[in-house]
Amino acid sequence: MISDDVVENLLDEGIGFLESKSYAKAIECFDEVLFYDPQCGEALISKSHALYGQRHFVKALRYYRRAVKANDDLSDVEYHRLLLAKSSEERDSFPKLKRNIYAGDEHFARGEYEKALKNYKKALANPSKLKEKILFKLLNKKASTHLKLNDFERALLCFNESLNALNNDYAWYGKGLCEYELGLDGACESLGHAVKLTKAQLLEKGLILNELGCFEKALETFEFLLENHFREDETYIKALNGRELAAKNLV
Structure with missing residues (x-):
């Protein structure tokens, strides 16, 4: 399991890039933090400011709303008002x-x-x-x-x-999920192609692979998820249980 220090250092690095107006590098750091912790309010609000700096106002507003939903203390009336005005102007200019x-x-x-x-x-x-x-x-x-x-x-x-x-x-993940829901062959293979996913998607992928008896691929998925998780929450517990089931069936 990844340590809190790694996540905190990434967040600090991103804020440093944001302050120096290196917006693309800042967003890379914030995205990595959000992979580890999708509800990290500081990363969400900081990404909003970086997107604003890139003049992507509609996206900045979206991340601001996510940040406030994650942590109401991050609410900023003036910034929100500015985002609403700027995003409205941006939409009007869209093709x-x-x-x-x-x-x-x-x-x-x-x-x-x-x-x-x-x-x-x-x-x-x-x-x-x-x-x-x-x-x-x-x-x-x-x-x-x-x-x-x-x-x-x-x-x-x-x-x-x-x-x-x-x-x-x-698309491979979605294809595998549909094949699973429709009872079609090929779900294990399709899901096996899907690697760069969110944690929620990785968890679902692993659970489905276990259910379909694809225990080796399930074990790999759960181990990757657990290595890149940093708090003992519901996702962590489900991944632990999933890994244990996959490992038991491979013995």
């Missing part, structure tokens, strides 16, 4: 494609999945005109919305399209 994507993201964040789906479909109206990097991410967004609606067949189609656009870990 139609980007407006649909951001509108979809906001609906998704509020749990308005049908509305999010409509916006993502509009953004995907002419997929041949989209660059690979935008296309696979947008297909993943659409697929994730289908997942929230428990429409695993359509989600699987979107994840396959995403993989055709560009090989990526999240």
